[in-house]
Amino acid sequence: MAAVTNWTGREANTLRRALRLSVTGFAEHLGAARRTVAKWSSQGEKVQLRADMQAALDTVLARAAPDVLERFEALRRHDTRGALAVATRPPGAVDADTGKDGSGTDSDGxxxxxxxxxxxxxxxxxxxxxxxxxxxxxxxxxxxxxxxxxxxxxxxxxxxxxxxxxxxxxxxxxxxxxxxxxxxxxxxxxxxxxxxxxxxxxxxxxxxxxxxxxxxxxxxxxxxxxxxxxxxxxxxxxxxxDPVAMATSARIMTHALMSNGHTRQARSLAEKAAGTLERDTRLMSSDQLAVYGALLLRGAVAAARSDDRDSAQAMIDEATRAAARLGYDGNDRWTGFGATNVLLHQVNVALTLGDAGTAITLARQVPLDKIRLAERKASFFVDVARAYTRWGRYEHALDALRIAYDVAPEELRCRPAVQHIAGDLAALSRGHVRTAVVEFTRRVGILV
Incomplete structure (x- = not known):
């Protein structure tokens, strides 16, 4: 196995995934701050590690078991293919996931x-x-x-x-x-x-x-x-x-900001919009209450993406109170909001924070019969597949993708996130599981 000559956040995060450790577990393993390890995960090769961290990672890699080294090399090869695709993109071409050109700036309109x-x-x-x-x-x-x-x-x-x-x-x-x-x-x-x-x-x-x-x-x-x-x-x-229309529009803006990497602005917008809706309406109708709770859940995900665990938990707690006040799993103002929806977001938040084990534990508590929207159910099983992939349970991850496909075929075929999960499964799994992954992706039309 080739040694790592220069550790960046990308290589460090690859080693964490090979070890099957959460962000918190990897930080404890290295004796580093959790926020530092989360930064490696979110910023990748933009982060150049300090000399002491470089030495610590050299030691961890040298002492790793053979199966860990094999996963590390497989993940490195998979990640390098993705980086090569960006590096060789023609000048001005737009990336499918980011909507930006190779310079990192917006394309020409x-x-x-x-x-x-x-x-x-x-x-x-x-x-x-x-x-x-x-x-x-x-x-x-x-x-x-x-x-x-x-x-x-x-x-x-x-x-x-x-x-x-x-x-x-x-x-x-x-x-x-x-x-x-x-x-x-x-x-x-x-x-x-x-x-x-x-x-x-x-x-x-x-x-x-x-x-x-x-x-x-x-x-x-x-x-x-x-x-x-x-x-x-x-x-x-x-x-x-209309206060509800304004709050609803803030939901999609929060999501769009978050997806474009503006997670702190997204969290702030969701929190502010929820507060404004509560102040202006006192949340007297089911629509108002559902949109309020849905905004808080979107803000919790944005906070998790900023590694702000405390804010994420505070918004989840307030959304839980809103769901209890609403009293049912509904779809008021197209939010799908209710206690079950709060639990689905808790799974996503745990996964975003790097706690795949916690995400699986929470997922087992979800009452599937109460998820009435196909989009929410398919997205949930995609999250479960992502969690199992990070946990090294590749066959379980494939089973989750199969369920998601049965629920909503178009959800799997069009989402880049699913392609990434399937690519990881193809790179990391072995034997009959890998054969099954390849057969499944070909059959359903997922490009990896």
């Missing part, structure tokens, strides 16, 4: 992103065929159509948005993308024809529409354009002057 997505099939990112028309509609580019869009009656527009949201929660992404592409061009004429209170109601529906657009773009990995959609949702929510 929305049109360039759209062109990349149009030709992205076969690059490792599964793109549904009608993503490009959706992006055209989002940035108001001309599209080939038989007639100019016309205003819709508000009730019809609201029904269309509700149908798109329902299709999204059922993981029928091709269907929802087609519906959104039709609805987006109608917003401008519908708003132009409306007056007074009718216009503010159109703005509230528009905020929900852009929320769905942002959500589905995050699913397919276009984080940059998802942020564009989130900004439009916030603008429409603010124009509506």
């Amino acid at each position: 929305d049109v360039q992103r759209r062109r990349f997505l149009q030709g992205a099939t076969g690059t490792g990112m599964a793109v549904l065929p009608n993503v490009t028309p959706l992006l055209d509609a989002l940035v108001s580019l001309p599209m080939a159509r038989e007639a100019e869009p016309v205003a819709l009656p508000l009730r019809q527009l609201a029904r269309g948005v509700a149908a798109a949201k329902a299709a999204y929660q059922a993981c029928r992404y091709e269907q929802v993308l087609g519906g959104l592409t039709i609805l987006l061009p109608t917003l401008a004429p519908t708003r132009s024809d409306a007056e007074g209170d009718q216009r503010t109601r159109v703005d509230a529906v528009a905020s929900d529409l852009y929320h769905v657009v942002g959500s589905v773009l995050l699913k397919v990995g276009d984080r940059g354009m998802a942020l564009v959609a989130a900004e439009k949702s916030v603008q429409a929510g603010t124009a509506s002057q």
Whole structure:
């Protein structure tokens, strides 16, 4: 095995994964601060380790058991392939996961992103065929159509948005993308024809529409354009002057900020928006209470991604109280909020903080019969697969992916996160498990 000549955060995190240790466990093993080890995990090769940490990692690697060394080498090879793909990308090309070019800056605008997505099939990112028309509609580019869009009656527009949201929660992404592409061009004429209170109601529906657009773009990995959609949702929510619409738009903005690496801003926004909603409404309706709790859960995930364990736990605790006050697992204002949803987020938060064992323990407590939304159930089993992969239980991880696929095939085919998990399983597993992983990914169309 080749020695590591220069330890960066990426190599250190690879060794942690090979040892099957959580961030906390690895920090204790090295005698380092947990925050330091978490920084290695989040910033990768951007972090150059101090000389004393380099020496400590040399010692740990030298004393590692043969199976640990084998996993370490397999993970290094897998990670290097990903780094090589970035390094050899043509100048100005856009990364499928980050929406940025090789320089780390945003690409030259929305049109360039759209062109990349149009030709992205076969690059490792599964793109549904009608993503490009959706992006055209989002940035108001001309599209080939038989007639100019016309205003819709508000009730019809609201029904269309509700149908798109329902299709999204059922993981029928091709269907929802087609519906959104039709609805987006109608917003401008519908708003132009409306007056007074009718216009503010159109703005509230528009905020929900852009929320769905942002959500589905995050699913397919276009984080940059998802942020564009989130900004439009916030603008429409603010124009509506509806406290719930404004809070709902803050949910998608929190998610988009978090997915683009702005975790501290995301946590702050979620906390502030939840506080504003509570102050302005006193949380007197089920919609208000559900959106409040959902915002706190999104903020808890953002806090975990910033390695802010205390803030994450505080928001989980407050969301738990909100769920108890609501008293049922529902889907008010499309949040899917309730006690079960809080538990699902606890699993994700534990996993984000590097505590795969805790995530599995929590996952075993989830009442599966109470997860009524396909999107939430599939996402839960993807989290379980990720936790088992980190824990070294590769066959269990594959079983979780199979369940997720049975629940929602499109969820697995279009999510970059699933491709990463499947890639790790293919790199780390051996024997009949690896054969089963390869067969499964080929059968269901996951690119690794």
